[in-house]
Each structure stands twice: as structure tokens, then as C-alpha cells.
Amino acid sequence: MSLIEPRTLKGFRDYLPEAMIPRERLIDTARRVYRSYGFVPIDTPALEYEEILAGKGGTESDKQMYRFEDHGGRRVALRFDLTVPLARFVAMYSNELGLPFKRYHIASVWRGENTQRGRYREFMQCDFDTIGSENLTSDIETALVIHDLFKALGLEATIHVNNRRLLNGVLARLELDGKSAGVLRALDKLEKVGPEKVTEELQTQAGATPAQVREILALAAVTGTNDEILRQLEPLVASSELGRDGLAQLRELIGAVRAVGVDEQRVRIDVSIARGLDYYTGTVFETSLDALPSIGSVCSGGRYDNLAQLYTKERLPGIGASLGLDRLLAAMEELGLVEKRRTGASTLLVHFDEARRTDYLRLAARLRAAGVGVEFYPEPKKLGNQLKYADRRGFRFAIVAGDNEWKSGRCQVKTLATGATIDAPMFDAAGAAHPELVALLA
Amino acid sequence: MSLIEPRTLKGFRDYLPEAMIPRERLIDTARRVYRSYGFVPIDTPALEYEEILAGKGGTESDKQMYRFEDHGGRRVALRFDLTVPLARFVAMYSNELGLPFKRYHIASVWRGENTQRGRYREFMQCDFDTIGSENLTSDIETALVIHDLFKALGLEATIHVNNRRLLNGVLARLELDGKSAGVLRALDKLEKVGPEKVTEELQTQAGATPAQVREILALAAVTGTNDEILRQLEPLVASSELGRDGLAQLRELIGAVRAVGVDEQRVRIDVSIARGLDYYTGTVFETSLDALPSIGSVCSGGRYDNLAQLYTKERLPGIGASLGLDRLLAAMEELGLVEKRRTGASTLLVHFDEARRTDYLRLAARLRAAGVGVEFYPEPKKLGNQLKYADRRGFRFAIVAGDNEWKSGRCQVKTLATGATIDAPMFDAAGAAHPELVALLA
Numbered sequence: 001m002s003l004i005e006p007r008t009l010k011g012f013r014d015y016l017p018e019a020m021i022p023r024e025r026l027i028d029t030a031r032r033v034y035r036s037y038g039f040v041p042i043d044t045p046a047l048e049y050e051e052i053l054a055g056k057g058g059t060e061s062d063k064q065m066y067r068f069e070d071h072g073g074r075r076v077a078l079r080f081d082l083t084v085p086l087a088r089f090v091a092m093y094s095n096e097l098g099l100p101f102k103r104y105h106i107a108s109v110w111r112g113e114n115t116q117r118g119r120y121r122e123f124m125q126c127d128f129d130t131i132g133s134e135n136l137t138s139d140i141e142t143a144l145v146i147h148d149l150f151k152a153l154g155l156e157a158t159i160h161v162n163n164r165r166l167l168n169g170v171l172a173r174l175e176l177d178g179k180s181a182g183v184l185r186a187l188d189k190l191e192k193v194g195p196e197k198v199t200e201e202l203q204t205q206a207g208a209t210p211a212q213v214r215e216i217l218a219l220a221a222v223t224g225t226n227d228e229i230l231r232q233l234e235p236l237v238a239s240s241e242l243g244r245d246g247l248a249q250l251r252e253l254i255g256a257v258r259a260v261g262v263d264e265q266r267v268r269i270d271v272s273i274a275r276g277l278d279y280y281t282g283t284v285f286e287t288s289l290d291a292l293p294s295i296g297s298v299c300s301g302g303r304y305d306n307l308a309q310l311y312t313k314e315r316l317p318g319i320g321a322s323l324g325l326d327r328l329l330a331a332m333e334e335l336g337l338v339e340k341r342r343t344g345a346s347t348l349l350v351h352f353d354e355a356r357r358t359d360y361l362r363l364a365a366r367l368r369a370a371g372v373g374v375e376f377y378p379e380p381k382k383l384g385n386q387l388k389y390a391d392r393r394g395f396r397f398a399i400v401a402g403d404n405e406w407k408s409g410r411c412q413v414k415t416l417a418t419g420a421t422i423d424a425p426m427f428d429a430a431g432a433a434h435p436e437l438v439a440l441l442a
Numbered sequence: 443m444s445l446i447e448p449r450t451l452k453g454f455r456d457y458l459p460e461a462m463i464p465r466e467r468l469i470d471t472a473r474r475v476y477r478s479y480g481f482v483p484i485d486t487p488a489l490e491y492e493e494i495l496a497g498k499g500g501t502e503s504d505k506q507m508y509r510f511e512d513h514g515g516r517r518v519a520l521r522f523d524l525t526v527p528l529a530r531f532v533a534m535y536s537n538e539l540g541l542p543f544k545r546y547h548i549a550s551v552w553r554g555e556n557t558q559r560g561r562y563r564e565f566m567q568c569d570f571d572t573i574g575s576e577n578l579t580s581d582i583e584t585a586l587v588i589h590d591l592f593k594a595l596g597l598e599a600t601i602h603v604n605n606r607r608l609l610n611g612v613l614a615r616l617e618l619d620g621k622s623a624g625v626l627r628a629l630d631k632l633e634k635v636g637p638e639k640v641t642e643e644l645q646t647q648a649g650a651t652p653a654q655v656r657e658i659l660a661l662a663a664v665t666g667t668n669d670e671i672l673r674q675l676e677p678l679v680a681s682s683e684l685g686r687d688g689l690a691q692l693r694e695l696i697g698a699v700r701a702v703g704v705d706e707q708r709v710r711i712d713v714s715i716a717r718g719l720d721y722y723t724g725t726v727f728e729t730s731l732d733a734l735p736s737i738g739s740v741c742s743g744g745r746y747d748n749l750a751q752l753y754t755k756e757r758l759p760g761i762g763a764s765l766g767l768d769r770l771l772a773a774m775e776e777l778g779l780v781e782k783r784r785t786g787a788s789t790l791l792v793h794f795d796e797a798r799r800t801d802y803l804r805l806a807a808r809l810r811a812a813g814v815g816v817e818f819y820p821e822p823k824k825l826g827n828q829l830k831y832a833d834r835r836g837f838r839f840a841i842v843a844g845d846n847e848w849k850s851g852r853c854q855v856k857t858l859a860t861g862a863t864i865d866a867p868m869f870d871a872a873g874a875a876h877p878e879l880v881a882l883l884a
Contacts, residue, residue, distance in 0.1 A: 004494060006533040006753040008487055009518060014531055016538070017482035017545070024473070024483055031466070035786030036810045038817025040459035041466055045450055045564050046488065046520075046550060047508070052446060066489070068510030071554040076451060078488075089456055091448040096458070098834055100820055103459070108488060112513040122487050135821035137799060144807065259800035260807045311448040344477030357579060358701035365586065365702045368478045375480025378542055379577035392540055 011121030091311035099132030129320025160270035169243025341394035345373030366433035453563030533753035541574030571762025602712035611685025624648035783836035787815030
């Protein structure tokens with residue numbers, strides 16, 4: 001029989017244990033933090049009606065969608081984000097769920113985009129949203145969630161916050177509010193291409209006059225400490241109610257985060273953040289890693305006025321953010337923060353003597369009952385081979401017990417990083433793992 | 443604008459929080475148990491080359507596969523199980539992984555099958571396998587993992603164990619070994635259709651003589667305690683080396699499990715278990731819930747000789763099992779074992795006075811730092827509305843603090859199930875959550 005060449009599709013990848021273990025740790029941490037604020041998990045199908053996912057269509061993600069006809073002749077597609085399914089979900093169940101509804105959703109999405117370094121066609125999103133309240137409390141809380149998340153991960157991150165009302169207010173006053181999408185697209189490039197190119201784009205694409213361009217760029221150029229920025233913004237938005245309102249929200253958010261005791265460095269006003277989509281209407285966030293800002297935002301989001309208008313007449317405002325799990329993992333790897341472990345247990349129990357198999361199994365079971373993760377090597381092989389296996393996998397300890405040890409009731413505990421060996425009693429009088437042994441393996 | 447009707451595809455479902463919370467708990471427990479034995483997580487793409495997933499084709503799952511052409515004109519398909527991807531994965535990375543390789547994989551799979559009660563087109567599998575050892579240690583350990591898993595879930599389950607060598611040995615002696623697939627198919631129906639129908643099928647489909655049918659059915663009819671079954675099997679398999687070997691393995695497995703201290707009731711020899719697929723070659727498992735055996739096996743698997751023969755010449759023997767997560771959840775729901783909580787936090791902090799927002803936020807932050815999950819209601823609403831929200835969501839406690847409380851520094855803690863209210867100080871001298879308050883919310 002000829003063999004089938006084992007391979008994966010371009011843009012897709014396997015997660016080997018050394019990548020999957022830190023990924024699971026990240027997900028666990030995110031869930032713990034989300035839950036501590038009262039967010040609850042949901043899940044939705046990977047496959048949905050094409051019509052539902054395509055929405056009004058015409059977007060970039062729309063073109064990248066994997067779509068086909070199923071066995072029943074239905075046009076179906078794989079979800080390309082978790083926001084559209086959330087909108088459909090909340091439209092279907094809003095009565096049952098009750099508002100406000102705070103959910104997190106951690107799941108894979110698929111986009112048939114051109115593959116680049118670090119861009120995949122399948123990746124995991126890790127979103128949290130508060131639906132059904134327009135109160136600024138949820139905006140403040142979103143910043144606190146992001147803060148707690150990175151703190152729990154042991155990463156120094158800066159949350160860049162802006163409020164779209166500032167820009168929208170100025171645009172309204174300049175009678176450019178119909179052009180906000182084009183303005184946002186141009187402003188998003190500011191850091192990359194510089195003010196001259198953006199000026200050109202604002203004039204040609206958004207039809208702004210030179211005076212208007214000056215006002216728009218002045219807004220995006222304000223820098224300094226949070227207090228300095230708030231002061232400088234005041235005259236720039238003074239003539240627009242919407243702009244003043246955005247400034248008041250920004251001021252209140254910064255004040256609240258400070259009052260809770262978050263380090264001033266961690267949450268910074270950054271008026272250069274536009275967040276492309278027209279969809280956002282208030283507070284917007286991006287998050288950079290202090291040690292690796294070049295990797296871009298690892299957690300972004302913002303407030304929107306109406307989540308599910310394609311599916312329901314009920315107006316559903318909300319705010320949320322999405323943790324870029326894969327980008328964050330790539331960054332942590334680059335920063336050397338990912339432990340190279342390839343085992344789920346701390347301890348390898350060496351298999352010396354098959355006649356003692358049940359004794360080994362009993363020892364392993366008692367240690368697990370005491371909270372120690374133990375892998376028992378499945379067959380008797382040379383000690384050297386088994387220790388090499390333990391080293392490669394990254395076990396912290398190996399327990400060695402041959403005939404002499406079983407007769408004396410004491411085993412050898414080897415710390416693999418140092419090679420140091422200590423002997424310890426295996427069982428206590430009641431037949432449980434001996435506390436001395438458990439302490440050595442803690 | 444006309445609305446798009448929000449709906450899911452037939453055979454697919456949304457997981458609302460009350461279903462998703464216990465599902466996450468199940469997954470967490472499974473991972474904890476798998477890891478404690480040294481299993482490590484992997485993940486593989488949902489989409490693969492159709493050729494890889496179809497393998498040699500012609501199976502039932504093959505027909506049910508979702509398949510289509512991607513943007514690049516490749517024939518692709520959604521995985522229908524986690525075993526084929528595992529085979530492809532191990533064939534690709536066996537050098538890098540090193541053997542033995544113990545992995546778990548918890549992920550969704552898709553099958554376009556006819557929908558029935560409790561059968562979905564998207565469901566989650568939760569597999570663990572040990573690849574690269576033929577030693578019985580791994581068989582014993584697989585039984586112990588299943589045992590620990592159900593114990594950790596607080597469920598009384600019985601692991602039914604058999605060994606395919608018993609039947610294969612007898613079939614070889616009867617010169618029916620070429621017909622084992624047909625024999626297995628017939629035997630799998632024994633409980634459902636009774637011995638007469640099975641006799642008929644064995645004669646017509648597998649071409650067995652009446653004498654042969656008697657021998658086969660005699661093997662499948664042995665019952666009693668583990669020791670009784672082992673004794674009764676002895677003469678039935680005596681004339682076959684393979685059969686004697688299977689019996690010895692079964693005896694050793696039962697002995698080892700007993701020696702480790704597992705209750706004899708939990709692991710039972712059941713010679714009626716055939717496990718349809720030709721694929722299994724040694725130990726096979728099924729697991730039933732003592733309180734709801736009718737739901738069928740909730741954790742099944744077995745030993746195989748060669749996992750990845752379609753993709754590599756390297757022979758990769760192994761053993762594994764798959765936890766039927768969705769079936770188990772359905773069973774737990776039927777048994778009333780699923781808590782109806784719809785919150786990730788234990789405590790709702792009532793929002794009374796917007797002017798105190800930062801104080802509330804600080805209290806919530808301090809309680810979270812002390813390990814208490816706290817949701818802060820986003821806007822000031824009537825107390826009754828917020829308590830109703832807390833009740834519906836299943837919060838255990840509500841903290842009520844109005845102006846008087848903030849002035850006195852003490853809040854009201856309401857236990858929602860009883861309505862009892864106790865007052866407690868909010869902060870300690872250092873500004874942390876007061877230990878008295880934390881203790882009340884534990």
C-alpha cells in the first residue's frame with residue numbers, strides 16, 4: 001500500500017505539547033480573570049448559515065470566509081470572528097439571557113487570508129463583552145479586566161485608551177461626519193507613513209480642506225501624561241458637545257482606574273488610536289507589551305452602540321475586548337517567557353522491575369492522591385534511557401526504586417536540574433504516600 | 443433594512459452559560475486527571491486535506507465528512523474525529539516527540555450525520571492515548587485514568603473491560619479470523635437483538651457453522667464476578683495461544699487495578715464488549731454510569747497495533763480512550779447533577795449610588811485580590827431589580843452598600859438562598875478587603 005504524505009494545509013499548524021502547554025495556561029488565566037468579574041462562557045457553532053455570517057457583506061473578512069454547500073444543500077460558512085456569532089446569539093436569546101449580559105468566548109476562527117509571518121488561517125480568539133449597558137462603569141471595568149489579565153500573566157503591559165467621541169465630535173463640527181470611515185483609515189496609518197502622507201489621504205479620500213486636516217491632525221498629535229493630555233484636549237473639543245462628552249468619559253475612566261490603585265503607567269490616554277472600524281462609538285482600547293511593543297496590540301476593543309442590528313430591532317449597546325492569544329504567545333516566546341516543558345506531570349517514576357509493576361502503580365496512585373503529578377514509565381528500560389526521556393520532557397524529579405529500595409521501603413528522589421539525589425520513605429503507616437516524599441516533590 | 447433571521451444550522455447548537463459552565467468544569471477535570479498521569483495536550487487544525495482525513499475511505503465517517511474546495515482550489519475537509527489527526531500528527535513528528543508519547547486532545551469534530559435525539563453534527567471529543575509502548579502497563583494505566591476521572595467528577599461509573607485476543611484467538615482456531623469484522627458487527631448487537639438473531643447473522647454474514655456459532659456465543663455469554671469470569675474463560679480459550687495470552691492480560695490488569703486499591707465494583711470484566719472496529723487488538727473498554735446505564739458508554743477505547751499505517755512505515759502501537767463529553771453532560775443533566783449557575787463569580791456588588799462608583803470599584807478589586815469573584819452591577823438601578831438579577835444568575839451573595847454603609851465603613855452581605863443579612867467591615871487598616879468580609883463570602 002502506498003503511503004499518504006502526512007502534512008497540514010498552508011496557513012494551518014499543529015500545536016505540539018511545548019506550544020500547547022503555555023497556550024492552555026494562557027487560556028486558563030484569561031478565564032479565571034474573566035470569571036472573577038462575573039463574565040460567563042458561551043460557545044457557538046463553528047459552522048453557520050453563510051447568510052448570517054456574511055451579514056451585509058462586502059467586508060475584507062467576508063471575502064476571506066470559508067464557505068461551501070453542506071450535505072443538505074445549505075450555503076454554510078466557518079465563522080471568521082466571534083463578534084458576528086455573538087450578535088446572532090444575543091439577538092436569539094436576549095430575553096432568556098437577561099441584560100446586562102457579560103460573556104466570554106474562547107474559540108477558533110478561520111480566515112482564508114494570504115499567509116504572512118505570524119498570520120494563520122486558523123487562530124483562536126479570546127473575547128469578553130458586556131452587553132446591554134451604556135454606563136461608563138463597563139468601560140472602566142473593561143480596562144480593569146485587561147489590567148488584571150496581564151498582571152496575572154506576569155507581563156508588563158500598557159493599555160492605550162482613547163474615546164471615539166473626541167474625533168467624531170470634531171468631525172461633526174467640521175461637517176465631515178459622513179467621512180469618518182475614510183478619516184479613520186487614514187489616521188490608522190499615521191504612525192506608519194507619517195503626517196504628510198496622511199494629510200494627502202485625508203484631502204483626496206475624505207475631501208478635507210487643509211484647515212480641516214490641521215484640526216484633525218492636531219487632535220491626533222496630543223501627547224504627554226494623562227493629565228497633560230486631558231488639559232490639551234479641552235480647547236480642541238470645546239465647541240462640540242459630543243467631543244466634550246468624550247473628554248469627560250476619558251477623564252472619568254482615568255480617574256476611576258487611578259482610584260482603584262492601578263499604576264498610572266499601565267493605563268495611558270493615546271489619542272492616536274483610531275481602531276479602524278466604524279463600529280466603535282466611545283471608549284477604544286489597544287494594549288502593548290512594554291518589553292515588545294513592536295508586536296502590536298495584544299488586546300483591543302471598545303464600545304459600540306448597537307451590536308446586533310442585522311438580526312434584531314432591539315438596540316444592544318455594549319463594550320468588549322479581544323485578547324490576541326496567538327500573538328501574545330508568539331511575543332512570550334520571543335521574550336523567552338515560555339517554559340520548555342513537555343510533560344503534564346512533575347515527576348517520572350522510573351520503571352526498573354516489571355515484577356514490581358503493581359507496587360510502582362500503587363506508589364504513583366498514592367502520590368497523585370497527594371497532589372503530585374506522576375508519570376510511570378510504561379516498561380522496564382535501562383535507567384539511562386529513562387532519565388534521558390525525563391530530561392527531554394522537562395520533568396523536575398525522577399523517582400528511582402529497585403529491589404533494594406522496595407525491600408527497605410525508601411526510594412531515591414533525583415532532582416533532574418542538579419542531579420542531586422535524596423532518599424525518602426515511600427509510604428506512611430496508613431499506606432498513603434509518605435509526607436516526607438510528598439514534600440520533596442512539591 | 444430587513445432583518446436576517448438569527449438561527450443555527452440543523453444539528454448544531456449554541457451553548458448558553460448554564461450549559462457551558464459545567465462543560466468547562468468537565469474539561470478542566472479531565473485535563474487535570476490526564477496531566478496527573480503525564481499526558482500532554484496537543485491541537486491540530488480543524489481543516490485538513492481531504493485525502494488525509496479520508497484515509498482509505500469507504501467508512502461511515504467518510505461519508506459524513508464535511509468537505510469542500512478552499513480558496514486555493516485544494517480539496518479540504520473538517521476532521522470527523524481526533525484519531526485520524528493523531529495518526530497523521532504522530533507520523534509527522536514521531537522523532538521530535540519521542541516515544542512513548544502520551545497525549546490528550548480536547549476539541550470539536552464534525553459529522554454530517556442524520557440528527558437524532560442527543561446526536562449533533564458538531565460535538566467535542568476528549569481523547570487520551572499512549573503511543574509507542576506495547577507494555578500492559580499502559581492498559582492498566584488507561585483503566586486507572588478512567589477510574590480517576592469519574593471519581594474526580596463525583597460519579598459512580600463501572601469500567602467494562604474485555605480483551606480482543608480472547609475472541610480473535612477463538613476465531614483463529616475456528617479458522618474464522620478473516621471474518622472478524624462481520625463477527626464483531628454481529629456480536630455488538632447481542633444485547634439489543636438477542637442470541638437468535640445474532641446466530642442467524644453469524645451464519646449468513648460470517649459463514650459460521652452452528653458449532654462455531656455455539657463457541658463464539660459461549661465466549662460472549664460468560665458472566666459473574668471478575669474471578670468467576672476468569673475461571674470460566676480458561677477452558678474456552680485453552681487451545682489458542684492468542685486467547686490464552688488475552689486471558690493472562692485480562693487477569694493481570696484486574697489484579698493490578700485491585701492491588702492499587704480500586705474498588706472491585708468499578709472495573710468489571712465484560713466479555714460481551716466487542717467495540718465494533720477491527721482496529722482494536724487487545725484490551726478494550728467501555729464505561730457506564732451506575733445511575734444511568736441506559737445512556738450507553740461515556741468513555742470507550744482500547745489497544746491498537748498500528749496507529750498510523752496510512753502515513754508512515756513506522757509501526758506505532760498504542761492504547762487510548764475517549765471521554766464522551768456531550769453524552770456525559772446530557773447524563774449529568776438528566777441526573778440533576780448540573781448546578782444551574784449562570785455567573786462566573788460568587789458575589790454581586792449592588793450599585794446604589796453612581797457618585798460612589800470608584801469606591802465600589804475599589805471594593806470589588808480588593809475582594810478579587812483576596813480571591814472572591816465579584817460582579818459589580820454596571821448602573822444604579824432599584825435594589826429589587828438588582829437582587830432579582832442576582833437570583834436569576836445564581837449568585838450566592840449580594841453586597842449592599844449605600845451612603846450610610848460607606849460612611850460607617852460596613853456593608854450588608856446578603857446570602858441569596860436564605861435571605862439572611864449580616865453586616866461586615868469593608869476594608870482593613872491597610873486598605874485591603876477586610877478578612878471578616880472575605881470569610882463571609884468564602
